[in-house]
Amino acid sequence: EDKVVQSPLSLVVHEGDTVTLNCSYEVTNFRSLLWYKQEKKAPTFLFMLTSSGIEKKSGRLSSILDKKELFSILNITATQTGDSAIYLCAVGGGGSNYKLTFGKGTLLTVNP
Amino acid sequence: DTAVSQTPKYLVTQMGNDKSIKCEQNLGHDTMYWYKQDSKKFLKIMFSYNNKELIINETVPNRFSPKSPDKAHLNLHINSLELGDSAVYFCASSQVAGVYNEQFFGPGTRLTVL
Numbered sequence: 745e746d747k748v749v750q751s752p753l754s755l756v757v758h759e760g761d762t763v764t765l766n767c768s769y770e771v772t773n774f775r776s777l778l779w780y781k782q783e784k785k786a787p788t789f790l791f792m793l794t795s796s797g798i799e800k801k802s803g804r805l806s807s808i809l810d811k812k813e814l815f816s817i818l819n820i821t822a823t824q825t826g827d828s829a830i831y832l833c834a835v836g837g838g839g840s841n842y843k844l845t846f847g848k849g850t851l852l853t854v855n856p
Numbered sequence: 857d858t859a860v861s862q863t864p865k866y867l868v869t870q871m872g873n874d875k876s877i878k879c880e881q882n883l884g885h886d887t888m889y890w891y892k893q894d895s896k897k898f899l900k901i902m903f904s905y906n907n908k909e910l911i912i913n914e915t916v917p918n919r920f921s922p923k924s925p926d927k928a929h930l931n932l933h934i935n936s937l938e939l940g941d942s943a944v945y946f947c948a949s950s951q952v953a954g955v956y957n958e959q960f961f962g963p964g965t966r967l968t969v970l
Contacts, residue, residue, distance in 0.1 A: 778958070786860075786946060786961035787899070830897055843912050844959065846899040 746771045748835050750847035758855050761823050765850045767833030768815040776836040777809055777816050778844065783829045790818070790831075823854045859883050860962035862947050868968045869937055876933045877965045879947030887911075888930035889948040889959065890922060899946070905930055906953040934967075942969045 747770045757763055767777070776794045780787035791800045793809035793816060800807050804823075809816045820827055830849040836842055860881045869875055881888060889912075890902040904912035905924040919935040930947060944964045950957040 780961075782897075785963045789958045789960070792958060832899060834899075842953070843901050843904065843914075845901075848896065848898050851897075 746835070746837060746845040748833055748845050748847035750831075750833050750850050752850060753848065754851040754853070756853045756855065757823055759824055761854075762819065762821045763823060763852060765818040765820075765831050765833075765852070766815060767817070767835075767847055769833075769835045769845075769847075770814065771835045771837035771845060773842075774811065774814075774835065774837045775842060778834045778836065779807055779816075779818050780832040780834065781829045782832055782849070787832055820852075823852075825854050825856055828852060828854045860947055860949055860960050862945075862962040862965050864965060865963060866966050866968075868970065870970055871937055871939060873937050874933070874935045875937060875967070876931055877945055877947075877967075879930045879932070879962055881928055881947075881949040881960070881962075883949055883951075883960060885949040885951050885960075886927055887950045887953045887957075888924065888927070889950075890930065890932050891946040891948060891961075893944045893946060893964070895943070903930075903932075904953070911953055937967075937969045939969050942967055 751766045779790040791807045796811040804821045807818045832849045833847040834844040887906045889904045893899045903922045908924045921933045924930045947962040948959040950959045
């Protein structure tokens, strides 16, 4: 069965800190890894990674994939209170019908 | 403009009832999905439709029946509701089937079964 494991499950930091969120996976026929941010409602898309070693960056957020070691990290620098959310990692793969398998998420709380 | 919308946003009902949740996307996407997010925030795929055709059907009780009247709509009907069905149900869509495409999520429907 496909598996996505995120760590830590929760994290509390102060504004200005840098955080690293981890995602490891075991998925049949890996195709892509996606990061989502979920605040109070719907998950919103952050990044999609398909190739190893190529960093994706958007403002203070960046992410990289290691397909050999089967993991990805999401970095957030100079955290702000608005970064407080659940960060979800999802891996796309499967047999004939591709699907996303989600991890349980990392709850990030940024205190002022 | 709302990209993926769901109705209702909240649904409170008694065990044994039958209820429906509706989803619509105005993005012109071909593929739509239903996910269930339980109390521990674990998001799990239930169904996926591509151009009105069912392509993913995870291990879901057959009390859950999706229906796609056209590619912009994917509704979820649940028969004989049970306490364990309480969760947030998210609809999502992507441009085409397959995981190279970002999925856009609706706002969710919080279902509470009493």
